[in-house]
Amino acid sequence: MARILIPTPLRQFAEKNDNVELPGATVGEVLSALITRFPDLKKNLYNDEGKLRSFVNVYLNDEDIRYMSKDATPVADSDTLSIVPSIAGGAYGD
Amino acid sequence: MATELSKEEILRYSRHLILPEVGMEGQLKLKNASVLLIGAGGLGAPLGLYLAAAGIGRIGMVDFDVVDFTNLQRQVIHGTKDVGRPKLDSAFDSMKDINPYVRLDRYEVPITSENAFEILKPYDIVVDGTDNFPTRYLINDACVLLNKPNVYGSIFRFEGQATIFATEGGPCYRCLYPEPPPPGLVPSCAEGGVLGILPGIIGLIQATETVKLILGIGTPLIGRLMLYDALGMKFRELKLRRNPECPICGDDRTIHELIDYHQFCGVPQTPVQEIALSSDIEPSEVKAKLDRHDNFVLVDVREPHEYQIAKIPGATLIPLGELPKRLSELNPADEIVMHCKMGGRSAKACDLLRQNGYTKVRNMTGGITKWSDTVDSSVPKY
Numbered sequence: 001m002a003r004i005l006i007p008t009p010l011r012q013f014a015e016k017n018d019n020v021e022l023p024g025a026t027v028g029e030v031l032s033a034l035i036t037r038f039p040d041l042k043k044n045l046y047n048d049e050g051k052l053r054s055f056v057n058v059y060l061n062d063e064d065i066r067y068m069s070k071d072a073t074p075v076a077d078s079d080t081l082s083i084v085p086s087i088a089g090g091a092y093g094d
Numbered sequence: 095m096a097t098e099l100s101k102e103e104i105l106r107y108s109r110h111l112i113l114p115e116v117g118m119e120g121q122l123k124l125k126n127a128s129v130l131l132i133g134a135g136g137l138g139a140p141l142g143l144y145l146a147a148a149g150i151g152r153i154g155m156v157d158f159d160v161v162d163f164t165n166l167q168r169q170v171i172h173g174t175k176d177v178g179r180p181k182l183d184s185a186f187d188s189m190k191d192i193n194p195y196v197r198l199d200r201y202e203v204p205i206t207s208e209n210a211f212e213i214l215k216p217y218d219i220v221v222d223g224t225d226n227f228p229t230r231y232l233i234n235d236a237c238v239l240l241n242k243p244n245v246y247g248s249i250f251r252f253e254g255q256a257t258i259f260a261t262e263g264g265p266c267y268r269c270l271y272p273e274p275p276p277p278g279l280v281p282s283c284a285e286g287g288v289l290g291i292l293p294g295i296i297g298l299i300q301a302t303e304t305v306k307l308i309l310g311i312g313t314p315l316i317g318r319l320m321l322y323d324a325l326g327m328k329f330r331e332l333k334l335r336r337n338p339e340c341p342i343c344g345d346d347r348t349i350h351e352l353i354d355y356h357q358f359c360g361v362p363q364t365p366v367q368e369i370a371l372s373s374d375i376e377p378s379e380v381k382a383k384l385d386r387h388d389n390f391v392l393v394d395v396r397e398p399h400e401y402q403i404a405k406i407p408g409a410t411l412i413p414l415g416e417l418p419k420r421l422s423e424l425n426p427a428d429e430i431v432m433h434c435k436m437g438g439r440s441a442k443a444c445d446l447l448r449q450n451g452y453t454k455v456r457n458m459t460g461g462i463t464k465w466s467d468t469v470d471s472s473v474p475k476y
Contacts, residue, residue, distance in 0.1 A: 008251045009286075012415055018326075054273040062332050084321065084332065086271040087250040088227045089136075089288060 002030050004081040013040040028071030055086040096125045107149055120309045127308040128152035130217040134181040136293030137223030137247050139171035144301045146189035146196045154199035157181045168290035207352035210236040221245045221300055227274035228355035234267035238343050245304050247296040252289050252324040254296035257315050264316045269337040274359045292324055375456040377465040390429040395443045404474045414439045426452045433458035
């Protein structure tokens with residue numbers, strides 16, 4: 001089981017979990033197990049064509065999966081997957 | 095270009111001067127450096143204070159906001175006495191008090207595609223302390239096109255990100271995130287909340303990297319994305335690579351000038367409210383309906399912790415995220431008025447109800463904030 005870290009903005013769609021352990025031999029399989037468990041996450045992670053949204057990055061340990069084999073990147077039990085979405089806050093002028 | 099420090103400056107900077115890694119040579123580099131801070135808010139506050147104290151020779155600041163009470167929980171460059179003043183006036187007073195040797199340049203305008211080059215050009219380093227996606231992409235693109243390092247920081251609730259973009263051969267913001275989220279998919283700043291100390295930590299990571307870049311010491315935060323989690327008290331580091339297919343810094347660039355960033359981020363520049371919403375209702379009208387005991391349902395779609403801060407008597411709390419599962423609690427035959435803090439979330443709630451066949455749905459404009467302003471000032475604003 002690989003560990004997957006869920007960032008603050010997405011926890012509301014994942015029953016407030018900050019991390020879960022899920023089975024899967026590839027990044028795609030682990031992510032698919034994730035949205036099976038938390039269906040509300042799906043529209044936040046994937047676009048209508050079923051591709052990962054371009055403001056959501058997924059890292060296997062410290063490496064961006066876009067520069068590995070993307071969804072097909074193999075995952076070992078000791079690995080940690082991180083979902084890192086774009087956040088904009090800083091000045092909070094409003 | 096300054097080639098020496100005055101006696102007063104030598105005394106002021108003595109703890110730098112006796113650090114071999116800084117020394118007289120380094121302090122003169124700081125004095126001859128120029129840094130542009132974009133945003134005088136949560137990140138800009140610690141940046142302004144510490145970069146002024148460190149002896150950066152010239153600091154420009156871009157912000158057109160005024161200080162309000164909700165800023166003071168984190169924007170430590172402003173004080174209670176400054177509420178109502180332009181943020182730049184307040185920030186510059188603090189910075190001048192700390193270090194009168196710094197030249198301060200004010201840009202009390204929104205940064206736009208039209209003025210960005212002109213504002214950025216005089217500076218060696220740009221520090222992004224803004225709060226919205228269109229401005230972040232604008233700053234990124236302007237820095238890439240002008241070849242200036244962009245020291246980036248961003249915060250949300252208890253988490254922050256920091257890195258340096260747009261250095262020679264290094265990645266840019268578009269390499270990290272090719273596109274922003276569509277509006278509405280992630281909670282806005284005012285909705286999301288933020289731990290007041292968090293921008294202090296992230297802003298000072300940006301300040302540290304700025305000073306290191308100027309001094310040319312240490313290992314800069316280039317090609318690495320620093321993630322900070324205040325609750326777990328964890329720093330993590332992810333690899334950040336230049337994307338060879340990046341439209342602005344990649345091998346075959348397709349973007350050669352600044353674009354319309356509001357359009358890019360899907361934010362309509364003129365809100366479509368006017369066309370709108372005959373279904374909008376003013377807080378004063380809602381009050382009149384309540385007083386008349388009209389037959390309608392008032393629904394508050396904020397979060398329970400917000401309901402604890404302030405509420406409108408008679409409103410039923412159904413947080414926006416729970417609404418899809420709790421539709422059965424609302425009768426499509428009833429007239430329903432939705433409200434939230436400012437009117438944004440309740441507009442989404444109205445859309446959701448309409449998609450589910452509810453026709454008599456109205457959005458209370460301005461939310462409980464406007465209710466406090468126009469109906470009942472005893473309701474706290476937050």
